[in-house]
Amino acid sequence: MSYPKGTIIRNSTPARLNHWLTAACFVLLTLSGLSMFHPLLFWLSSLFGGGQWTRAIHPWIGVVLFVSYCGLIVQYFRDNIWRREDLEWLRAINKVIVNKEEGVPEIGRLNAGQKFVFWSMALLVPALLLTGLVIWEYYFGRATSIETQRIALLLHSMMAIAAILVWIVHVYAAIWVRGSMRSMTQGYVTAGWAWRHHRKWFRDLVETDSPGPRPITNERGRK
Amino acid sequence: MSNLQSQDYIRISATTVTPPAARSWEDQVAKLIDVTRCIGCKACQAACMEWNNLRDEVGFFEGTYDNPLDLDPHTWTLMRFTEYENPKGDLEWLIRKDGCMHCEDPGCLNACPAPGAIVQYANGIVDFISENCIGCGYCVKGCPFNIPRISQADHKSYKCTLCSDRVAASLEPACVKACPTGAIMFGSKKDMTDWAGERVIDLKSRGFENAGLYDPPGVDGTHVMYVLHHADKPSIYAGLPDQPKISSTVEFWKGLLKPLALGSIAFGVVAGFVHWITAGPNEVQPEDEAEANHLLASKGRPTADPSRSIAEETP
Ligand code: HEM
Ligand code: SF4
Numbered sequence A: 001m002s003y004p005k006g007t008i009i010r011n012s013t014p015a016r017l018n019h020w021l022t023a024a025c026f027v028l029l030t031l032s033g034l035s036m037f038h039p040l041l042f043w044l045s046s047l048f049g050g051g052q053w054t055r056a057i058h059p060w061i062g063v064v065l066f067v068s069y070c071g072l073i074v075q076y077f078r079d080n081i082w083r084r085e086d087l088e089w090l091r092a093i094n095k096v097i098v099n100k101e102e103g104v105p106e107i108g109r110l111n112a113g114q115k116f117v118f119w120s121m122a123l124l125v126p127a128l129l130l131t132g133l134v135i136w137e138y139y140f141g142r143a144t145s146i147e148t149q150r151i152a153l154l155l156h157s158m159m160a161i162a163a164i165l166v167w168i169v170h171v172y173a174a175i176w177v178r179g180s181m182r183s184m185t186q187g188y189v190t191a192g193w194a195w196r197h198h199r200k201w202f203r204d205l206v207e208t209d210s211p212g213p214r215p216i217t218n219e220r221g222r223k
Numbered sequence B: 001m002s003n004l005q006s007q008d009y010i011r012i013s014a015t016t017v018t019p020p021a022a023r024s025w026e027d028q029v030a031k032l033i034d035v036t037r038c039i040g041c042k043a044c045q046a047a048c049m050e051w052n053n054l055r056d057e058v059g060f061f062e063g064t065y066d067n068p069l070d071l072d073p074h075t076w077t078l079m080r081f082t083e084y085e086n087p088k089g090d091l092e093w094l095i096r097k098d099g100c101m102h103c104e105d106p107g108c109l110n111a112c113p114a115p116g117a118i119v120q121y122a123n124g125i126v127d128f129i130s131e132n133c134i135g136c137g138y139c140v141k142g143c144p145f146n147i148p149r150i151s152q153a154d155h156k157s158y159k160c161t162l163c164s165d166r167v168a169a170s171l172e173p174a175c176v177k178a179c180p181t182g183a184i185m186f187g188s189k190k191d192m193t194d195w196a197g198e199r200v201i202d203l204k205s206r207g208f209e210n211a212g213l214y215d216p217p218g219v220d221g222t223h224v225m226y227v228l229h230h231a232d233k234p235s236i237y238a239g240l241p242d243q244p245k246i247s248s249t250v251e252f253w254k255g256l257l258k259p260l261a262l263g264s265i266a267f268g269v270v271a272g273f274v275h276w277i278t279a280g281p282n283e284v285q286p287e288d289e290a291e292a293n294h295l296l297a298s299k300g301r302p303t304a305d306p307s308r309s310i311a312e313e314t315p
């Protein structure tokens, strides 16, 4: 991938492929899962070739999602570690939400909202896998007691709803903040975008003469 | 069973509209299993296999009379034997015919996500319509009696149909027909309840002071009922639940959670839309690009060509 002159690389090609595999799995899981969750949405199962196919394929997509999300965790967890400025940023959330940038503290590669999405999913996806395995009738229908399965099924559907809500926040943020979509499709942002939204990250990149997405660290552990 | 619709539905799984309800002049039926008269001959089990064309694989002898050991997609009814020592120290051989109880408030039907995979007829019989079943196993979690079994071969759920096909043609269920002692009776729920009352009086007069009818109110009664010598402790009959009811976990999952979940998803989407038309998009300003380019240039890094604004074409 070649990037236009003067732009900043925000997401590497492997990270973007990994992201879209995760996204595809998540959307398919949401559609197939919701079709089994509410009678009003059962028609969604037609998208998968009917109820039997929906039931059969959903857990397998879930397994792919889990593996795929693990890849995202490996690639993004360092930039999602909680920092002091995140709290200050959260205090200024009322400004952020109405697009006022003055007085909002400078932040690194990811802001508190993005970190919230990341860690929520880092919790929910493995928990969905675990409860999903318990209610996977074909392989594990007899592995646990029926009472355990009842609880797992309730937890699975509640956590799925939570994950879908987090996902709505995530998708809306990508639509709202112009230029973020391109950072996940073509991988780059303009310098102005980096300056406006992640100034600390931008300064670190410039200081270490890094094209992005991360500052260059030398052997002495400088940024 | 298949969907002949020779009888009328009063309940249909995973349906938000009212099932056809015009033809409502139908008697509620019940099968009465008089455990006190059962001799454990398994004629009913054989009759069930024969009428429904079911042949389970030959299993293994495990030192009990239970054969096969459990219900299965090919075994819809099963005699369960218990050697019970009563308080007087005498041995009682309790033999219970296990199978679907045809609950008036069926947990399996409440839990099922597939429209029309489980139905309840106006006469009370709960039937699985295999062509609509998706094999998810939710009915197993919904049932308080541990009855449905999912086939590993065709991913469909199976259980006793109460011979809905025979009943629709005014025949009694096959097990009823086969029983040599009259321990299994079939008729209207009222007649069966009355008959059970007579049996209970008789049993009490013969020293079984706790004899009674098992028609558990927790599931609004059942269309398969037992006469028990020890109705005060059903669980001694191979784990018959003392107070069966649909699990509160299942009730919450299929009750409050459904509207709550759809409501909160809808709220999320609407909130996003309202934000979009009130606050609007967050766009990079020319000042941002200028400041950023200034910093880049100060480090001798290339900057974007100002005549070609990348920011403008941002999707
Ligand atoms: C991570 C691995 C996952 C596994 C192994 C898994 C497995 C399962 C299984 C076995 C079922 C029962 C139906 C069937 O057999 O297909 C189910 C239902 C469901 N799943 Fe998943 N799933 C996973 C992830 C997800 C995700 C990420 C979502 C959505 C965000 C989701 C949403 C649902 C929903 C809504 C249901 C229906 C629950 C209900 O009927 O109340 N699942 N899942
Ligand atoms: S006993 Fe179980 S399978 Fe039979 S009607 Fe009741 S809930 Fe359904």
Ligand code: SF4
Binding pocket: B013, B108, B111, B112, B113, B114, B117, B118, B128, B132, B133, B134, B135, B136, B137, B138, B139, B140, B148, B150, B156, B157
């Ligand atoms: S397995 Fe049970 S709950 Fe699932 S669709 Fe079939 S009958 Fe309904």
